[in-house]
Structures are given as C-alpha cells and as structure tokens.
Amino acid sequence: MTTTAIVTTPRTPAASRLGLNFDVDSLRADLSRLTDHQWKHQRRYGGTGEAATVDWRVLSLRSVGGDRERTDPGGPGLHEFAGTAWLESAPYLKQVLESIPAQLRSARLMALGPGVDSGEHSDYKYGPPWGTARLHVPITTTPGATLHLEGTAHRWQPGTLWFGDFSRSHRVQNEDDVPRVHLVIDTLVSRQLLELFPEQERELFLDAALVNRWPVELSDAALSAYRLRCAVPASFLDWTEEDGDFQRPGDPRRDVTLDVRDGRLVLAVDDAPTIALVPLGNDEFRFTGWTDERTIRVERIDGQACLALRTRTGPAVRELRVLASDL
Numbered sequence: 001m002t003t004t005a006i007v008t009t010p011r012t013p014a015a016s017r018l019g020l021n022f023d024v025d026s027l028r029a030d031l032s033r034l035t036d037h038q039w040k041h042q043r044r045y046g047g048t049g050e051a052a053t054v055d056w057r058v059l060s061l062r063s064v065g066g067d068r069e070r071t072d073p074g075g076p077g078l079h080e081f082a083g084t085a086w087l088e089s090a091p092y093l094k095q096v097l098e099s100i101p102a103q104l105r106s107a108r109l110m111a112l113g114p115g116v117d118s119g120e121h122s123d124y125k126y127g128p129p130w131g132t133a134r135l136h137v138p139i140t141t142t143p144g145a146t147l148h149l150e151g152t153a154h155r156w157q158p159g160t161l162w163f164g165d166f167s168r169s170h171r172v173q174n175e176d177d178v179p180r181v182h183l184v185i186d187t188l189v190s191r192q193l194l195e196l197f198p199e200q201e202r203e204l205f206l207d208a209a210l211v212n213r214w215p216v217e218l219s220d221a222a223l224s225a226y227r228l229r230c231a232v233p234a235s236f237l238d239w240t241e242e243d244g245d246f247q248r249p250g251d252p253r254r255d256v257t258l259d260v261r262d263g264r265l266v267l268a269v270d271d272a273p274t275i276a277l278v279p280l281g282n283d284e285f286r287f288t289g290w291t292d293e294r295t296i297r298v299e300r301i302d303g304q305a306c307l308a309l310r311t312r313t314g315p316a317v318r319e320l321r322v323l324a325s326d327l
Helices: 024-032 085-089 091-098 199-208 220-226
Strands: 002-004 015-021 056-064 081-083 104-112 132-140 145-149 152-154 160-164 170-174 180-188 228-233 253-261 264-269 272-281 284-287 294-301 304-313 316-326
Touching: 024 091, 024 132, 056 085, 056 091, 081 104, 085 091, 091 104, 091 180, 220 253, 220 264, 228 304
Parallel strands: none
Antiparallel strands: 002 316, 015 160, 056 081, 056 104, 104 180, 132 160, 132 180, 145 152, 145 170, 228 253, 228 316, 253 264, 264 272, 272 284, 284 294, 294 304, 304 316
16 A cells, blocks of 8 residues: 655755854864874765765764774664764864764764865755755865855854755865865754754744654564564665655565564565664664664554555655565
C-alpha cells in the first residue's frame, strides 16, 4: 500500500545568523594547534568518494566512527558520528560543538585555498526539508573570500554562527592569497536549534523543516520483537534517491533482514550488515548517521508483520508498506 501526503511549505531564508557568538582568539588558538601538517582534500559522501580537484582541504573533528582520515560529511551506515583524535587537541572547538542544541553529525574544519572557485553546485538533501542544518563558524577570512548563496554574496565574520541552506545553488570563492577557514557543522534540525534563529524566521522554519525526534533506549529483549525478514525497494536503501522514487511500481527489490547485533537493530542486505537502526519510539527507527527523512516502522495487523517504509520532506510523508515475516 502506497500513501503520500503532499504539503506546500513556505519559502525559508537561504541564510540566517544565529544567536551564539564565539571568542575569535580561542578559535584561532585551537586552529594553530591543528595546522602543523597538510590537511586532506574534501571528499564527497562516503569516505572513498571523489576528492575535490581544487585546494579545498578538510580536518574532521567529528566523522563517521570518529575516523580522523575521513573528510566527507558522512551518511547512513553501521556507525554513528563521533569525535576524532583531532578534537582532543581543540578544547575550545569542543566547547563550541557542545553549545549547539542539536544532535550533531559531522564537524569539519574546511580551508578554502587561495584562488579557489568551487563553481556553482548544490548539496542535495543537506537542508531543513530533509532534517539537516549546516552551520558555519568562520575562524579566518579575508575580503576576497565570498559565499554566493542563491545569487547573494555573503562574507561571514569570525566568531559568528550562521545557518546556510546548501541544498540550494551556491558557490565559494577565495580571491585572496591566504586560506579561508570555517568550522562547518552538520546537525539534525531540532526545536532547540530553531530557538537560535531570528524570532521572525522561527515559524517559517517550523512549518517547512523536518524536525527530528530524539532517540530512545531499547533493551535487547525489546529489540528482539523486531527481528524480521522481507523484501524492500532497492531505492529505499539509497538516501540519495529522488524524493519518492521508492514508491515507483517495478522498483527492484532487495532481500533484507532486521536482527539484533551488539545491542542494536541492524538491517542486513543480502545477509550483509548494512545499516544500523536508531529507535525513535512507537516502533519506528531511522537510519544511523542520517535524519528522520528515512524511517522504518514495524507494524503487526491481525498477526501479520509488515514494514511501513517512510520518507519525509518537511511535513510531507511518503509511505509504502511491505509484508514481512519473523526470523
């Protein structure tokens, strides 16, 4: 059974200055402790994705599994985000991260080299409609370092905190001869985070954004009730799919199982553990490392198990039910 709730959402600002400020000298003191070696090029999603071809370098303070070698923003998988070894050398930056009232994903120091122009691009699903907020704390900048976001030029100043909707068209340029360095933090949108937005914008974001739930704890005994097998559309397992693709008739199916491994419910594809699941309450789980954009709810109707596969864009929900059987 397929259902779709289509909701028209208001247009939200592409960028907002948020209500926190940080000490510039402390930011730069931490940065100086982390620049005694060459940072790695930024990579796209997945640790082995294509590396940037321009001088756009990254040092990860938080990454998937706390891997200090990864420079990508991460995505769904078996491992949660965690602090890297680099974070231990940056006590003030650690305080900055702890001050953000949201569930954190990646946190990266990103250095845009002299003469770099990223070209126009957008980061699909890295915006509030999919439950993600990308925040910037500038640490060093120059007059020639510019973010163009939907055609508007921004030159954010050190020590401030900014939200930018980078799912929209943007480009970054550095026309000076020294790098521009920002702390870039990916978070899950929360009501607490939205309290940092300008008051006149909060209702717009509450109406348009996907506000994520906080995880709940479940015992191994409780998780064992969700041990199931079924076949799901292959596109549902791919967070980069176009919104709603998993509902298309004829989408190829993959055999999956839900089983308890090391105190977590884990989804295996063709017997290979692939995505750990985070309990949200009410028999619903999201993908580890992702947002409430993609969830699975376990239902039992007259003794028949089924999975309600759900994706969300803002308040809109798409759902497909598939039959399941107990392991």
